[in-house]
Amino acid sequence: MDRIRERTRPAPSGAGFLLPACTVLLMAPLSFALAQVAAPSAYLQKLDTDRSGNVSLAEYQHWMGYAFERMDRDGDGVLAPHELPGGRGRPITRADHQATLAAAFARQDADRNGTLDAAELAAPPR
Numbered sequence: 001m002d003r004i005r006e007r008t009r010p011a012p013s014g015a016g017f018l019l020p021a022c023t024v025l026l027m028a029p030l031s032f033a034l035a036q037v038a039a040p041s042a043y044l045q046k047l048d049t050d051r052s053g054n055v056s057l058a059e060y061q062h063w064m065g066y067a068f069e070r071m072d073r074d075g076d077g078v079l080a081p082h083e084l085p086g087g088r089g090r091p092i093t094r095a096d097h098q099a100t101l102a103a104a105f106a107r108q109d110a111d112r113n114g115t116l117d118a119a120e121l122a123a124p125p126r
Contacts, residue, residue: 044117046063054116061102065097065101068094079091108121
């Protein structure tokens with residue numbers, strides 16, 4: 001009986017589904033990346049491609065953007081509904097995704113210096 005009720009529930013609306021889809025796009029790479037390193041300093045080294053000791057917005061967007069690139073199967077720079085988890089939702093452009101990452105970066109930048117250090121990278125998402 002529960003299985004029948006589950007099938008009859010209405011599909012999520014585009015707006016209601018967009019936030020979980022964006023969360024998946026943002027958190028999946030972070031969770032995967034953190035699982036691959038033992039310490040925040042090792043995670044910093046993976047993201048810090050210019051070896052400055054901090055992660056810039058560009059480095060953060062490059063690292064965190066790989067989920068978008070993998071999901072964009074046709075390579076057109078837009079995640080169409082059929083490319084999103086669950087196959088529904090509003091299309092997400094690369095620019096929209098980059099803006100979402102920039103907002104997440106700004107929230108993590110606790111000292112507001114425009115870069116993330118190992119402690120800021122290891123902090124829970126804000």
